[in-house]
Amino acid sequence: MNTLYRWPYENEFGKRETVTSDVLVLGGGLAGCYAAIAAARKGLSVVLVEKGATERSGAAGSGFDHWESACTNPCSKVTAKEIAEAYIEEQDYYSNGIAHYIECREGYDRLLDMESFGGKVRDTEDEFKGAEFRDNETKLMFAYDYANRFTLRVWGSTFKPALYKELLRLGVKVCDRTEATALLTAMENGKKRGAGAVGMNVRTGKLMVFRAKSTILAMSRPARVWLFNPDLVGLCEFRPPQSIGSGHAMGYRAGIEFTMMEKSVKGEFSAAGRSFPPYGTGNNHNTWYAATMVDARGVEIPYVNRDGVELKTVSERYYPAPGQKFFLKGGVIDEAKYEYRGPETLDFQELMRRGYELPFYADLSRMPEMERKVIWGVMVGEEGKTKIPILQNYTERGFDPEKHMLQSYGTGWQSASFLGQERQLFGAAGGLMHDWDLKTNIDGIYGAGDQLYASDCCGFAAATGYYAGRKAADYAASAELAPIDEGEVEKEKQRLYAPMYVEDGMDWRELNMAISKAMQNYCGGVKCRELLKEGLDLLESYEREAVPMLSCANPHELMRTHEVLDILEVSKLILNACLLRESSSRPLCFERSDFPEMDPKEDQCFITIRQENGQVVGGRVPHGYYGDVEEEYEKRNQDYIAEHGKMYPSAKSR
Numbered sequence: 001m002n003t004l005y006r007w008p009y010e011n012e013f014g015k016r017e018t019v020t021s022d023v024l025v026l027g028g029g030l031a032g033c034y035a036a037i038a039a040a041r042k043g044l045s046v047v048l049v050e051k052g053a054t055e056r057s058g059a060a061g062s063g064f065d066h067w068e069s070a071c072t073n074p075c076s077k078v079t080a081k082e083i084a085e086a087y088i089e090e091q092d093y094y095s096n097g098i099a100h101y102i103e104c105r106e107g108y109d110r111l112l113d114m115e116s117f118g119g120k121v122r123d124t125e126d127e128f129k130g131a132e133f134r135d136n137e138t139k140l141m142f143a144y145d146y147a148n149r150f151t152l153r154v155w156g157s158t159f160k161p162a163l164y165k166e167l168l169r170l171g172v173k174v175c176d177r178t179e180a181t182a183l184l185t186a187m188e189n190g191k192k193r194g195a196g197a198v199g200m201n202v203r204t205g206k207l208m209v210f211r212a213k214s215t216i217l218a219m220s221r222p223a224r225v226w227l228f229n230p231d232l233v234g235l236c237e238f239r240p241p242q243s244i245g246s247g248h249a250m251g252y253r254a255g256i257e258f259t260m261m262e263k264s265v266k267g268e269f270s271a272a273g274r275s276f277p278p279y280g281t282g283n284n285h286n287t288w289y290a291a292t293m294v295d296a297r298g299v300e301i302p303y304v305n306r307d308g309v310e311l312k313t314v315s316e317r318y319y320p321a322p323g324q325k326f327f328l329k330g331g332v333i334d335e336a337k338y339e340y341r342g343p344e345t346l347d348f349q350e351l352m353r354r355g356y357e358l359p360f361y362a363d364l365s366r367m368p369e370m371e372r373k374v375i376w377g378v379m380v381g382e383e384g385k386t387k388i389p390i391l392q393n394y395t396e397r398g399f400d401p402e403k404h405m406l407q408s409y410g411t412g413w414q415s416a417s418f419l420g421q422e423r424q425l426f427g428a429a430g431g432l433m434h435d436w437d438l439k440t441n442i443d444g445i446y447g448a449g450d451q452l453y454a455s456d457c458c459g460f461a462a463a464t465g466y467y468a469g470r471k472a473a474d475y476a477a478s479a480e481l482a483p484i485d486e487g488e489v490e491k492e493k494q495r496l497y498a499p500m501y502v503e504d505g506m507d508w509r510e511l512n513m514a515i516s517k518a519m520q521n522y523c524g525g526v527k528c529r530e531l532l533k534e535g536l537d538l539l540e541s542y543e544r545e546a547v548p549m550l551s552c553a554n555p556h557e558l559m560r561t562h563e564v565l566d567i568l569e570v571s572k573l574i575l576n577a578c579l580l581r582e583s584s585s586r587p588l589c590f591e592r593s594d595f596p597e598m599d600p601k602e603d604q605c606f607i608t609i610r611q612e613n614g615q616v617v618g619g620r621v622p623h624g625y626y627g628d629v630e631e632e633y634e635k636r637n638q639d640y641i642a643e644h645g646k647m648y649p650s651a652k653s654r
Ligand SMILES: Cc1cc2nc3c(=O)[nH]c(=O)nc-3n(C[C@H](O)[C@H](O)[C@H](O)COP(=O)(O)OP(=O)(O)OC[C@H]3O[C@@H](n4cnc5c(N)ncnc54)[C@H](O)[C@@H]3O)c2cc1C
Pocket: 026, 027, 028, 029, 030, 031, 032, 049, 050, 051, 052, 057, 058, 059, 060, 061, 063, 064, 065, 066, 067, 068, 178, 179, 180, 181, 218, 219, 220, 238, 239, 240, 242, 243, 244, 245, 246, 247, 278, 383, 384, 385, 448, 449, 450, 451, 456, 457, 458, 459, 461
């Protein structure tokens, strides 16, 4: 084995620890933490496995600025059903109706939980007293649609430490700095079921075997598949660098079913260092909604509403158009019914024709004081990765939003421009297929958060985490531990440790780079059978020829190497999923030159993919397979409704 040169932690290669629990949670982001809390509240023993440090890990670890779909908050004028159905329609039914309804119905309950754990969700210091977006009685602050008040501005950077404390208070055993690498399954009455997982301590190399009656997958979604820059690893993706889709890779190896894995979008910001850091350039989307935008001469670019009517005041940007009941998140919704875009509603060519000149800038100095202060200081500051890189750094270097403008790049509003083959799993990406219990096709294995298909945000992660936690706890309460196959554990140990025995081999970065190039070349903006097959052949040749050459010198590099092995697995999953859809699709951003027909009726469905005995198995599930979201939810959650329902009827009757 390679020497651990000046490694600060104990060398535990070859040691093994077995940890047993009722419920095992893999991934300690928002979804994993809430899952563990739900199961622990039911009195079960819970183990949570996190690759980083749960106190700050995951997409929400550095914060987030808004909590979507708090439809049951006392100021909301919408129902859970209305918003869940809008999400489904907005994505042309390639959306997760089950999870969105859970998000809309239970999301605000999770926020109240968060407040009881110590997270900050209200303007308790009265900093924004009197602001149009604040309810003075509850001190809740709203974003985007000020009329309907279902998206809350929150202090997301306070959330993860509060969750971590609550996990410890409830007695959850948190295994930090431990990567989960493989799922263990067993046969029971002729059916596969979950038995636990294998992992490795990423500081010492100790092999960890987790036995559990039920398992929840909450390891987020794949990344670094098309876009990778070995010198800018931390800037490679929007989400944290350690979340690269291990949950997808281990699930696919174990026979779990996925859907929408053929969907990828052209790169957006924060990809492989090809853009400025997220929210670090002048724009009017999301965190920056609804910043005033000006052109190079300082001429203001107007906002228009859904109907193309030019808005005269800043305030009007936050209200639905006449006849529009509500609008969803500001600035990023493409579906006209829910649209409320910023100045770019007039497309770029139209802006040029009208004489606007590049570059454009966000000019907060022209906004009312409260709106300026809430964008620069709360939104930029609490939004993930902005507190230090953007708010602190720019302020220290003299940026003053009362005086200065911030430039946009690309053709108007972006932080960069990307090529068609530079793709990401962004927005409502593919993931675990599941039923109304958030259970996968394997008994005893559940999913939550960004690992589910068509997932997106914090409310979604927290609500589905909590929901999966209680369903997995119910299963565990009546199940026995499944036997562990020692042969499977030994095989996984050999796979995990192999790169430590290769001297002067290949670095993980080289393989990541090669995979990304292969995916750009063979699974880019326009796909066809020959290209996809060629891509698969190439990746298989990497498996045969490059993987045995991978070499590393310590447990940290070994973890990075395991990540790239997972990226390789996920890339094959994506190529195979692309082969299964034999048509093109606008909502899935999926174009095949050999099947150019867009969204033929017979293909308007979820195409699923899983492996059985090493063979790819495809399937088809109709879009509305989950039925009426409210009815189906209520059929299955009477216990929860009895416990938490008191606040819901008021929202429902509005
Ligand atoms: C910069 C940024 C800003 C955002 N802003 C907002 C916002 O304002 N509002 C909003 O609603 N949403 C926002 N989002 C999205 C939101 O943060 C995520 O959707 C949500 O946090 C996902 O939670 P999760 O628990 O599913 O995944 P994550 O929080 O990513 O957690 C996954 C966890 O799994 C761990 N993990 C990964 N692999 C392994 C493994 N093999 N073994 C063990 N552990 C593993 C990771 O370390 C991580 O802690 C933002 C995201 C980013 C990146």
